Amino acid sequence: MNDLLLSVPPWVAFLLAAAVAFVAPRRIGYLVGVLATAITVxxxxxxxxxxxLVVSSLGFEQTLYRVDALARPVAAVFGVAATLAVAYAYATDADARTNAYALAHMGVAVAAVLVGDWLSLLVAWELLAVTATVLVWHHGGTAVRPGFRYAVYHLVGGALLVAAVVLHYTAVGTFAMGVGFADGxxxxxxxxxxxxxxxFVGLxxxxxxxxxxxxxxxxxxxAGFTTKxxxxxxxxxxxxxxALVAWMGGAMVLYAVWMAVLQTDVRRLLSYHIVSQVGYMVAAIGVGTAAGTAGAVAHLSTxxxxxxxxxxxxGALLYRTGTESLKRLGGLGRRMPLTFAVFLVAALAISGVPGFSGFVSKGLVLKAVEQRGGDLLWWALVxxxxxxxxxxxKVGYYAFVRTAPEPLDVRPAPLALSAVLLVAAVPSIAFGLAPDLLYGALPGDTGGFAPYAAAELTKVALVTAAGVLAFATLRDAIARVPSADVDRLLHPVAFRLATASADAVIAAGRRADGALATALSRSTDRLADDDRRDPLGGRFGTTLLVVAAALGVALLVAQLG
Structure with a gap:
């Protein structure tokens, strides 16, 4: 059994499932996707x-699969999240291509965590950006330009990481992880x-x-993979x-949570909370202690x-009502009670309320920062x-509690969607009620942190009360916030640079498409003439492509062997 587990990296299952999803009927593709992702756990x-699992390629040793204390829990939770994501995609009528691109993206994310050398990580890192961009583009419409801007950002980030790895290799003479990263x-x-x-704030x-x-x-x-x-x-x-990393984490928490409060689109609000919650993980890593590492991985997992x-x-709100604007939603607690209950579980988890997963992970992060003596940083996180x-x-009140400002048509929930929401809520409760399920899988040392100690419960009660009181006090002012892209005003240079780059790429793509179409038209005319003279001529190119593909696969197998 161990030989089988070691002979093939787990991320291969994702990529094979993605290939099946491209060619198989939709239902079969999703079934294979669920099974392939679930089995990796x-x-x-x-x-x-x-x-x-080490192979030699291009004169370098590459570790395609390494299970250590840091990689195992991250990759395992990715497997759980991927299984839920595939099932949710099926329940919300996503097409087969969305499933295939998603499986490829999630598989590359798992590969990035499990590889054991920086060269392999670079390959996975770039593929992560490519697959995410394609996944966004596939939706078309208003997703295309943001997809280009996404690509521009990640192209720059990838180039910086490539330069860092090259300098690291020059300094230490190896791509292997585990020897530290070259200073400076x-x-x-x-x-x-x-x-x-x-x-990072500004990026x-x-x-x-x-x-x-x-x-x-x-x-x-x-939401589940790139930042994690x-x-x-x-x-x-x-x-x-x-110290700089730790303080950047604190800045991410404060800035992004403030931006989230100003949003009226639910997914934009949640997107800012990704940045904010990742800030807790960044701060925990920045303190540089075993407890900090444990806290970062714990909070990543939850x-x-x-x-x-x-x-x-x-997504359920948009799928069933046709909108995700808090200015239009309302009264859904009565009309969508299951969705409301699941929202409460997730909202209480991210808010760090006792009994839910975020309480035990965020508490560990705060304790690690406190033990390191970072009083100001601790207050930023609080x-x-x-x-x-x-x-x-705010989300709960406007979407589920208040009366809708205008009539809403709510379509019935498919059974599959209700089932996925219920199953997805279980870990957020289980890890909250039984913290040892989470703590037992962490790298580093939790330092004997007891989340349900009286002092911890008192802190959380004060934070929760302060947040509820702040909403009750500021509710009318928040309601007057316009539906605007506030961040575009705060970061005009970054927005304009990304937009200009995207426009340049689009223009270049259109010119290339035009040139290619002209060339293909001329080539097709010539091939048609050739085919009339030689009926086998049209088959020759196809045969050549098949032979080339077969040779490529054979060379790859020989190299890995």
Missing amino acids: PWLLLAPAEST LPTALAVLGVGVNLG HYWVPDTYPRPHVAASVVL VAVYALARVVPDGS HVLYKGLLFMVA IGGVGTVLSFA
Whole structure:
């Protein structure tokens, strides 16, 4: 059994399922996707610790699969999130191509976590950006331009990371992880490159710009993987922490939670909360302690699940009512009681309320920062917690409690959608009620942190009360906030640069399309003449392509062998 677990990396199952989804009927593709993603969870949990799969390629040793204390829990929770995301895509009528692109993106994310060398990570990193861009573009319409801007941001971040890895290799002579990352410029470039995917303040605009645009199933996938892969990579780049990184985490928490409060579109609001919650993970890594690493991985694990659930709720609102604007929603607690109940689970989890998963993970992050002596940073994270409670009190009130400002048509919920929402809510409750289920799988050391100690419960009660009181006090002022892209006003240079780059790429693409169409037209005319003279001529090109593909596969097998 162990030989089987070690002979093939788990991420291969995702990529094979993606290939099946391209060619199989929709229902078969989704069934294979659910099975392939689900099987990777026991696959990872049963694999022996420190097991590896190493191949030689292009003169370098590449570790395609390494299970260690940091990679195992992150990859395993990715497997759970992927299974739920595929099932949700099926329930919300996403097409077969969306399933295929999503499986490819999630498979590359799992690969990025499990590879054991920086060269392989670079390949996965770039493929992560490519598959995400294609997933967004596939929706078409208003998702196309944000998809281009997404590509521009991640092209820049990827280039910085490539430069960092090259300098690191020059300094230490190996791509292998586990020897630390070279100090100085390599680390600075790596942190900045990873920071693009993390959504560092000033580099974050792509998150709220992109995530609300595609199909709701694609939003669930994007929310769960890109930034969390970056959290994992950051833990590899600065295993001993960094004060600047820690403070950037605090800035992400405060800035993004403030921006979230101003949003009226549910998925944009949730997108800003991705940046904010990732800020807790960044701060925990920045403190550079074992407890900080444990807190970062714990919060990553709970966040993937409850944030995915929140995006599922947002998708259910859009799927059943046709809108996700808080200015138009209302009264859905009575008309969509199951969705409301699931929303409460996810909202209480992200708010860190006792009994839910965010309470045990966020508490561990705060304790790690407190033990390190970062009083000011600790207060930044606490204030961010107040803003989080305020945000989700706002969503709950406007979407589910108040009377809708205008009549809403609510379509019936498919049984599959209700089932997925219920199943997806279970981990956010289980990890909250039984913290050892989470803590037992973490790297580092929790330091004996007891989340249900009286002092911890008192802190959370004060934060929750402050957030609810803030919403009650500011509700009328919040209601007057216009439906505007506030971040575009705050970051005009970044927005204009990304937009100009996207426009340039679109223009170049149109010129290339025109040139290609002309060339193909001329070539087709010539081939038609050739075919009339030689009936086998048209088949020759197809035969040549098949032979070339077969040779390529044979060379790949020989190389891996």
